[in-house]
Amino acid sequence: MASFKSVEDDQLKEIPIEEDNKPVETPLLAATRTGVIELVKEILKEHPQAVEHVSHKKQNILHVAASYRRRDIFDHVKKMEMPTSRLILGIDEDGYTVLHHVADNKNYTGGTSPGPAYQLQEELEWFESVEEIMPSYFTQHHDKNNKTAKELFREKHETQLKAAQQWIKETSQSCSGVAVLVSTVVFAAAFTVPGGNDEKEGFPLLLHSPFFMSFTLTDVVSLSCSLTALVMFVSIVTSPFELHNFRFTLPRRLTLGFALLFMSVLTTMLTFTSTIILIIRSEQRQKWTLTLICCAAFVPVSVLDLTTHFPLLVSFIKAWKYPYSSLLRNLKFLGKLARILTFLGKLVFQRGLQSFSHHHPRSENERNV
Known part of the structure; x- marks a missing residue:
């Protein structure tokens, strides 16, 4: 019993220093820094007490995971409730808590989301998730420079905030121009009925064709989606672009605008296809003609999907994070x-x-x- 206690006490000590004054990094902290979660799980499985190790800077595993943005390792350690309640109260030699390491982006190498706005949202979400598991009084702790974690976050992310503001503003202005163009085209198409109207009653001559209903529905949907997307992009441009707006409001509006713009382009090409099929009489329709029309109609949709919409799909899901x-x-x-x-x-x-x-x-x- 005494020998086990002595071994445990040795493991709680700081990391020893070699003769040439270079600090020695334990395998657990090294695996945490490099993000090798399989090795972290194996070490904690064989030696659970190793979770209490601290570095020469008095940083525990949560400090290292927060600093290097190793969320999978952080979540794995967080499941160990008893050690986490002690580790979360750790303070290193710079007066940094775990939340301070989240706020400091000196080891930040870029987020997993495309676009500065979504990367900033990812940082805000990471800060908020760590803040939730910390005691409320501990979030007001000041480091050696007399700064709280929130004050440090705002200072360290000032450059990223400016980049996000510029990117989301320019993106919204560009997409709003496309939305205006699409809405103009489909609005004009609504008054240009394929086949013309009856001179006496005013009803469309091709009203009974099934493709006429397809033309009408896709034209209405395209106009609605393009105008709604335009409203979303205009609301972004007129926003104050404060730091807290990048947590929910701005990313959600941008992703919703992207989705509506994609839908408007898709339905516009469907409207075009329906119009061409209505104009070409049944006896003139050839398989190769219809195939060529369909391919030409969906090329713009495919290009838009691959270049803008698909890379932002993950960000869209994160931005609209509902139960x-x-x-x-x-x-x-x-x-x-x-x-x-x-x-x-x-x-x-x-x-x-x-x-x-x-x-x-x-x-x-x-x-x-």
Whole structure:
């Protein structure tokens, strides 16, 4: 029993110094610094007491994991509740707590998200997640320079904040121009009915074609999405761009604007495809013609998806980080609302068709379309 206690006491001591005054780094702290989580798990599995090791700067494993942004290791140690409650109160020789190491970006090598705005959001989320597990009184601890963790975070991330402000503003201005262009095109297309209108009644001549309904729906959806995306981008440009706005508000607006812009471009090309198919008569339609039209229609969508939307998909999910239960409830509600609107739309459309058929019978050429 005495021998075990002496071994444990030796492990709680600081890391020894070699003869040439170079500090010795334990395998656990070295694996934490380099991010080798498999080695960290194996060491803690065989020797759980090694979690109490501190470096020559009085930094424990949580200090090192927070400084080098090793979230997987930090979360693994956090599951060990009893050691974590002690380690989280550790203070190194610079007066840094674990939260101070999160605020200091001297070992920051760049985030996993694309774009300065999303990287800043990632840093804010990392700071907030560590702050939640610390005692409230301990978050006000001052380091040797008499700064709290929040004050240190704002000072160290000032350059990153300026880069994020410039990037999100320029991106929003560029995307708003595209949204205006798309909305202008689809708005003009709504008043240019394929095939023309009847001179007496004013109804479209190709109203009974299934592709006419496709043209109408995609045109309306494209106009709605492009205008909504424009509102999102304008709201970003007029925002104050404060540091706390990059935690939720600005990234969510930007990702929502990207999604709506992508949807508007997609539905615009579907509108174009439906219009071309309506113009080409059935006897003139060839398989290669339809294939060429579909390929040409979806090339812009594919380019937009690969260059902008797909790389931001992970950031989109992180920016809209809701509980799964709430998300499922919202999806169910939207599904019910969509079914109700579809049912009402069918009733209105069927009555319109009956009224049109009663006053304007179709010709033989129109039935063949």
